[in-house]
Amino acid sequence: MLLRFAENLGFNFCAVTVAMPQQVTSINTLQINNYPDEWNRQYEQRKFSSIDPITAHCNQSMMPIVWNETLYEKAPHVWQALQEQGQISPLELYEHFGYIFYAASHLSELFARTLPKQSMKPDQPHLSPRELEVLQLSAGGKTAYEISKTLRLSERTVNYHVQNVIEKLNVCNKISAVIAAARAGII
Template sequence: MERWKASQLKQLSFAREIETAYPILLRFAQNIGFNFCAITLTSTERNADFKALQINNYPKEWNQLYEKESYSKIDPVIAHCNLCVLPIVWTEEVFAQTPQLWGAQQQHGLRHGWSQSFHNQASGLCTTLSLVRKNAALDPLELYEHFGYIFYAASHMSELFARTLPKPLKKPQPPHLSPRELEVLQLSAVGKTAYEIARILCLSERTVNYHVQNVIVKLDVCNKISAVTAATRCGLLDAPTA
C-alpha cells in the first residue's frame, strides 16, 4: 500500500465521529481520481422514526432534484446495495429501466461511478459508499485496487453511525416453565380438569393444582385460563385445540 493511503486509512480508523471521518474519505476519493464521494446509511429493520443519514459533495442542484423527483424509489443502485454487498459500477445498462435518472445524472456531472455497500447485521444498517467522477470511465483494475479500502471505509462509517443510535428494544423473554408445568398447561388448554390431568399424568390432584399455581405466578396472571392465553401468545404452547 502506498504511504499516503496507509496514512489516510490510519486517520480514518482513528475517527470517532461521522463528521470527522467523512472529510478523510472525501480526500481519499479525490486522491484516487474521483470528484464526488457519497455515504448513505439506511435501515430496513428500524421503525418509522429512524432517519437515514446522507452525506455527499454532489452539486446542490442535483441533491434538490433527486429529492424532488423521489429518485431514491427507482434508483437501481440503491436497490442493488440494499440486497447485495458486491460493488456495482454505474453504467447505462444498469439504469436501462430508469433512463430519466441516468440522463439527469449525466447532466449534473455524475457520469462515472461505483457503489459499495456494507450490511451490519448487529445494527441492521445498510451503508452505501459511492465514488463518482465527471470524466473517464472506470477501469476494472481500479475496483480491484481500491475495493478493500472502500469496503473497510463503508464498514467503519456503519460502526460510527451505529454508535449514535439507540439500541433496539429486546423482546422480553418468556418465563421458563418446567416440562411438567408445560404438560399440565397443555392439558388445561384443551379443557382438562385438575382431576382429569391427575389421572392422565399419574399425579395427585393436589400436585396438579400446585403446578397450575406455579404457572400462574410465573406468567403473572390471575387464573388458569389467563395462563393458557398468556403462554400461547408468547409461544410456550401451540394454539389450543378442541
C-alpha cells in the same frame, strides 16, 4: 472525512447512505455525498430514489456497484441526468475497491455505535444450533466454503443457514447478521 478520503483516491464523487431496516422508523438515515446541490435537489424533486437501480442494489448489498447504461435500462432519464454529473469507471472501482469497502464498513460500525441503546430487550429470534455455529464461524471471517469444510456440510447447506440467519435477524447480508447478532448478545 469520508468525502476527503474518496477525493484522495481520485474519485470525483462519493455518496454514502447508512439506514436502518424499515421497521425502525425513529432513526434518521445518514446520507453523505459531495454531489452538486443542483443534482441533489433534482434527485429529490424527481423522486429518483424510487426508480434508481443503484438505490435498489444498495438496499440489498454493501458491495460497491459501477454505474453503467445497462443498469439504467428501465430508468433512462436517470442515466441521462447522471451522465451530466460524471460517473465512476470500472477501472477506478477495481483499483480502489478495498479502500472503499474498508471505509464503508467502518462508517457503518461508527454509525451503529451512535444509535440509542434499547431500553427494553426485544425478543431475540430463535437460531438453531447449526445456525449459531455458522454465524460464529462467519464472525471469525470464514467463507461459506471454509465453513462447509469445518462442519462437514455442503457449501449450499451453509448458504442456506446463512440465509435463514439473515432473514431471522432482519438484515440484508452476512456481515450485517454478524453485527446484529453481536449487538444482541447472540454471539
